[in-house]
Amino acid sequence: MRVVVDGCAVVTMDAARTEHAVGHVIVDGARITAVGEGRAPRDLADTTYVDGTGCLATPGLVNTHHHLYQWLTRGSAVDHTLFEWLTTLYPVWAGLDEETVRVGATGALVQLARTGCTTTTDHHYVFPADGGDLLGAEIEAARAVGLRFLPTRGSMDLGRSQGGLPPDHVVEEIDTILAATADAIDRHHDPSPDSMLRVGVAPCSPFSVTGDLLKQAAVLARDRGVRLHTHLAETTDEDEFCRERFGCRPVEYVESLGWVGPDVWFAHGVHLDDDAVATLAATGTGVAHCPSSNARLGAGVCRTRDLHAAGVPVGLGVDGAASNEAASLVEELRHSVLFARAVGGPTALTVRDGLELATIGGAKVLGWEDRIGSLEPGKQGDLALWRVDTAAHAGIADPVAALVLGSPPPLELLLVQGRPVVRHDAMVDVDEERLAADVRTASETLLAKAVRA
Numbered sequence: 113m114r115v116v117v118d119g120c121a122v123v124t125m126d127a128a129r130t131e132h133a134v135g136h137v138i139v140d141g142a143r144i145t146a147v148g149e150g151r152a153p154r155d156l157a158d159t160t161y162v163d164g165t166g167c168l169a170t171p172g173l174v175n176t177h178h179h180l181y182q183w184l185t186r187g188s189a190v191d192h193t194l195f196e197w198l199t200t201l202y203p204v205w206a207g208l209d210e211e212t213v214r215v216g217a218t219g220a221l222v223q224l225a226r227t228g229c230t231t232t233t234d235h236h237y238v239f240p241a242d243g244g245d246l247l248g249a250e251i252e253a254a255r256a257v258g259l260r261f262l263p264t265r266g267s268m269d270l271g272r273s274q275g276g277l278p279p280d281h282v283v284e285e286i287d288t289i290l291a292a293t294a295d296a297i298d299r300h301h302d303p304s305p306d307s308m309l310r311v312g313v314a315p316c317s318p319f320s321v322t323g324d325l326l327k328q329a330a331v332l333a334r335d336r337g338v339r340l341h342t343h344l345a346e347t348t349d350e351d352e353f354c355r356e357r358f359g360c361r362p363v364e365y366v367e368s369l370g371w372v373g374p375d376v377w378f379a380h381g382v383h384l385d386d387d388a389v390a391t392l393a394a395t396g397t398g399v400a401h402c403p404s405s406n407a408r409l410g411a412g413v414c415r416t417r418d419l420h421a422a423g424v425p426v427g428l429g430v431d432g433a434a435s436n437e438a439a440s441l442v443e444e445l446r447h448s449v450l451f452a453r454a455v456g457g458p459t460a461l462t463v464r465d466g467l468e469l470a471t472i473g474g475a476k477v478l479g480w481e482d483r484i485g486s487l488e489p490g491k492q493g494d495l496a497l498w499r500v501d502t503a504a505h506a507g508i509a510d511p512v513a514a515l516v517l518g519s520p521p522p523l524e525l526l527l528v529q530g531r532p533v534v535r536h537d538a539m540v541d542v543d544e545e546r547l548a549a550d551v552r553t554a555s556e557t558l559l560a561k562a563v564r565a
Contacts, residue, residue: 113160115139115530117497118152120164121511125171125472125486129464137169139493142306142529147487166501167524168511170467171486172230172494173441174474177341177379177400177429180217180234180250181208184555185434194347194409198277201434202238206282207561210244215547215554217253220433222542225257227440227520230494230528231475231484232259233429235341235379237266237316238282239292247296251309257542258533260494262478263300264314264341265293269325275357277319286325289315290332297336305483306492308529310338317343318362319353323369330370339375339479342366345388346380347411363388372397377477379429381419382412389415389422398425398477401469403447404438405431416452416469417460427474442520445470449516463516493530498523499537 115138122135124147136152138145146152154161189200217234224232232254239246247263254261267289270276276283284292293313301311313333315321326342333340345351345362358365363384366372372391377398384392392399401414419426428448433439449466453459461469475485483492499505499522500514508514515521526534533540 113141113530114156114158115160115162115493115527116152116156117162117164117169117495117525120167120169120497122147122169122487123467123512124488125468126488135169137487137495139495139527139530142493144487144489144491144493146489162497162525164497164524166499168498168500168515169487170228170496170498170515171471172484172496172526172528173228173445173470174427174478174485175224175229175232175429175441176377176427176474176477177402177431178220178232178234179236179432179434180220180253181205181213181236181238182216182432182434183220183439183551184212184216184558186437188434192409193349194411195277195349197409197435202278202282204558204562205238206240207558208238208240208243208246210246210249212554212558213246214249214253215550217250218257218542218547219551220439221253221257221259222539222544222547223439224430224441225259225526225533225539226523226537227442228496228498228523228526229441230260230496230526230533231262231478231480233262233264233312233341233478235264235266235314237268237314239267239284240282247300251300254309258528258531260308260484260492260528262310262312264312265296266314266316267293267325267329268316268320270320270322283320286322286328289325290328293329293332294336297338301336301338303337306529312339312341314341317350318358318365319350326366326369326371334375339377340371341377341379342371343380344378345383346406347409348383351383361385361388363391367391375479377425379431380406380411380414382406382414384415389418389424392419392424393422396425398427400427400429400477401448402429402431402436403444403451405436407447407451408435413451413455416448417456420461420465425473425476426469427477428470440520441470442515446516463510463512466516467512493527495525495527496523497525
């Protein structure tokens with residue numbers, strides 16, 4: 113089906129950063145076929161016309177870091193540091209199984225869709241021995257919700273008895289990890305131009321995995337042509353851990369293991385010195401900036417302005433819902449701009465810089481910028497249409513400022529590969545009332561299991 117979004121303000125995020133005060137976008141099947149100024153032709157056959165008057169069309173937002181299963185453990189350890197928060201929740205996550213992951217992932221994915229996200233990654237790194245196919249469960253959830261998906265097969269092999277942070281009963285043997293990761297790539301990764309599903313490799317963090325796993329995971333990923341992801345430089349605790357255990361800072365440590373390059377992106381990147389920023393820029397290594405989670409855990413504020421100015425690929429991430437209960441991608445857009453200005457002054461990031469991070473910036477971090485992240489002919493039909501004429505936004509002269517600095521606007525339409533996922537600020541194919549009940553049940557089940565254990 114052809115869809116024409118007509119009469120709206122359009123921010124394309126193409127290379128020239130073209131904008132139209134009144135414009136249109138035509139999506140034919142899965143792909144964008146035209147973007148232009150003024151009204152679209154009215155005589156197109158077999159076409160659904162969407163009146164975009166009072167709205168702003170942007171590329172669909174791209175979420176570069178998440179832990180979908182954490183939707184079930186929101187509101188826990190709310191005043192803890194990262195290490196305290198993790199040690200509190202590891203025993204709860206040890207009870208995950210296919211059904212709880214499917215329900216939790218569905219809840220988190222719906223929230224992402226409701227806040228403008230068309231593409232998301234996920235970093236799932238807890239795999240109980242009797243949990244079943246957890247990666248498959250979240251892939252099923254993404255397919256049901258309708259989002260473009262890049263799940264990463266995470267892992268932990270450095271238990272507490274070996275000097276790591278996680279308890280021994282939630283880590284895996286390295287051979288098990290590598291075999292399961294290879295299997296996930298073989299079963300699910302789709303590198304085709306119209307792909308809705310790609311897979312990455314993601315050992316969890318320097319304080320939960322061994323150097324041997326990091327080395328072998330990098331070899332595996334590059335052999336299979338997929339991307340590498342991990343947490344890095346999130347907190348001062350992690351920085352101290354790396355200095356004491358490895359005699360260097362986090363970026364120096366992972367660089368020594370082959371973990372830099374245009375196929376690598378790190379979550380957080382809060383505590384980076386100038387040398388680390390220069391290394392990331394020189395190697396094309398990306399960063400997933402998670403402002404709300406970093407603030408919630410008191411981790412600090414990412415040097416977004418410096419990274420951006422140096423040419424480091426930077427995208428936005430909501431991070432796990434247990435450290436960002438809102439899990440709203442459009443709020444991350446606002447917070448990225450406000451937090452950068454709070455430490456760097458009013459010109460640290462412009463509103464359009466923020467929108468760049470949320471769209472084409474995130475696409476570059478995920479290596480998907482040739483297909484998503486901007487509204488251009490030939491790219492995937494991933495589009496968010498924001499209503500900026502409500503009482504909360506009417507009178508804001510610049511629609512981009514209304515989106516970025518105002519309260520989150522209603523989502524009139526969300527298209528993913530040309531298919532409507534959200535319409536009139538409601539999900540198209542998901543019963544949200546039933547989902548809320550399922551989430552409550554799954555959360556109670558998971559927490560009760562942890563108490564019994």
